[in-house]
Amino acid sequence: xxxxxxxxxxxxxxxxxxxxxxxxxxxxxxxxxxxxxxxxxxxxxxxxxxxxxxxxxxxxxxxxxxxxxxxxxxxxxxxxxxxxxxxxxxxxxxxxxxxxxxxxxxxxxxxxxxxxxxxxxxxxxxxxxxxxxxxxxxxxxxxxxxxxxxxxxxxxxxxxxxxxxxxxxxxxxxxxxxxxxxxxxxxxx
Numbered sequence: 001x002x003x004x005x006x007x008x009x010x011x012x013x014x015x016x017x018x019x020x021x022x023x024x025x026x027x028x029x030x031x032x033x034x035x036x037x038x039x040x041x042x043x044x045x046x047x048x049x050x051x052x053x054x055x056x057x058x059x060x061x062x063x064x065x066x067x068x069x070x071x072x073x074x075x076x077x078x079x080x081x082x083x084x085x086x087x088x089x090x091x092x093x094x095x096x097x098x099x100x101x102x103x104x105x106x107x108x109x110x111x112x113x114x115x116x117x118x119x120x121x122x123x124x125x126x127x128x129x130x131x132x133x134x135x136x137x138x139x140x141x142x143x144x145x146x147x148x149x150x151x152x153x154x155x156x157x158x159x160x161x162x163x164x165x166x167x168x169x170x171x172x173x174x175x176x177x178x179x180x181x182x183x184x185x186x187x188x189x
Contacts, residue, residue, distance in 0.1 A: 003138045004184050011186040015138065022060045028187060034176035038120045041175055042112055043073035045119075046105045048171045049162035050096045058096070065094030070105065075119075078109035104161035111159040122158075126151040126168075127177045134183040141180050144169050 005018045017027025035041060047066065051059045059066075069092050071077040089095065089102045112119050128147045135141060148169035155163040172178045181187045 003136075003182055012184050013187070014182050014185050017185075020057060022057060026060055027181075031174055032176050032179050032181050032187065035174075036120050036124065038112075038118050039073060039075065041120050041123055042075045042109070043067070044171055044174050045108065045123075045160075045163070046070070046073060048167050048174065049104055049108075050098070050101050051170070052101070052162060052167055054096065062095055065092070069095050075109040075112040078106055079113050081106045081109075101162060108160050108162075111155075115158065122154075123151070123171070123175065124177065126154070126172070131179065134179065134181060134185070134189065136183050138182070142169065145172075145178075148172055 003015050004012045005015050006012050007018045007024065013024070013027055017023050017031075035044070047059050047063065050066070067073060069089055086099070086102055086106070090097050090099060115122060126147045128145065144165040149165040151172070152163050152165045152168040155168070169178075173180050179189055181189070
C-alpha cells in the first residue's frame, strides 16, 4: 500500500489525510502549516494533550465543542477556571471528559501566564533546521526527536503538564514547525 493516495479531487496526499473528510481538511489546510499566533498554539498544545491515548479524529470531531467549552482557548480566561468549571467540563459530553487532562489545560493556561516570553516565542525556539527534502514514507516519520525531547523537558520545567516528547513532536507537526508531509503530497512545503 502506498503512503500517498489520490483523493476524490485528484490531488495526491499523505494516506492518513485522505481517510475521512475531517482528516482531509486538517491535512490540507492546517497540519504542517506554520502557526505563530500564541492563542492558537495554546489551543493546539491543549488538544494534543487531550488526544493522548485517543484517535486524533476524535479530537477533530469534538474541536468546536472544545473551543466553546474552553472559551475559545483564551489562556487568560482558562487560567481563571476553578472547581465549578472543572465540574462543568466533566459534565460536557461534547469534549473528552478526563479530569487530569481538563486540569492540565487549566494549569497550562496559568503556566502560559507565568512565561517570561510569549508562548509562540518559547515554542518556536525549539524549531529544528528544515529538512533538505520531504520524507518518502510514513515509516520514516519520527515519534520523538531531540528537539521534541528538549521542548518537553523545558515545558515541564516551566510547570506545563501532558507535554511529553511524543506530544511535543505532534505539536511541532501540527503547528508547522516540522513538515512531515510526504514527498509527492500536493500540500506545498
